Amino acid sequence: MELHVTKxxxxxxxxxxxxxxxxxxxxxxxxxxxxxxxxxxxxxVKVEEENQPHVSVVVDGITFFVSExxxxxxxxxxxxxxxxxxxxxxxxxxx
Numbered sequence: 001m002e003l004h005v006t007k008x009x010x011x012x013x014x015x016x017x018x019x020x021x022x023x024x025x026x027x028x029x030x031x032x033x034x035x036x037x038x039x040x041x042x043x044x045v046k047v048e049e050e051n052q053p054h055v056s057v058v059v060d061g062i063t064f065f066v067s068e069x070x071x072x073x074x075x076x077x078x079x080x081x082x083x084x085x086x087x088x089x090x091x092x093x094x095x
Contacts, residue, residue: 001074003027003055003064008083009090010059017047021061024050027081028066029073037094038073045090 013019026048033042050056056065066079077094084091 001055001066001071001076002078003057003066003081004078005057005059005064005081006083007060009081010062012083012088012090013045013062014060017045019047019062023047024063024065026050026065026067027070027079029070037075037077041073043073043079043092 013025017025019025024047026046028044028046029038029041030044031041033044036042050063050065052068053065054068054071056063058064064081066074074094080093080095082091082093083089
């Protein structure tokens with residue numbers, strides 16, 4: 001699994017979550033929500049210290065990661081986080 005986050009998506013997280021260089025954002029599996037890869041689950045986002053990363057990437061000084069405990073959700077697919085100009089929010093794609 002690989003994790004890809006575009007610079008436009010990073011800018012959105014900086015503005016909306018008030019994160020600065022050196023901070024860490026975790027993508028985690030949560031019960032419920034819509035648009036998820038596995039029915040009944042979706043991706044949650046929170047500012048959190050990096051802990052047992054399965055995969056991580058640093059973009060513009062911000063570290064994004066998925067922990068080992070959430071790796072099952074992706075079933076070997078890569079997570080691509082882009083910015084949707086029309087909805088004005090990040091979009092998750094699994095390839």
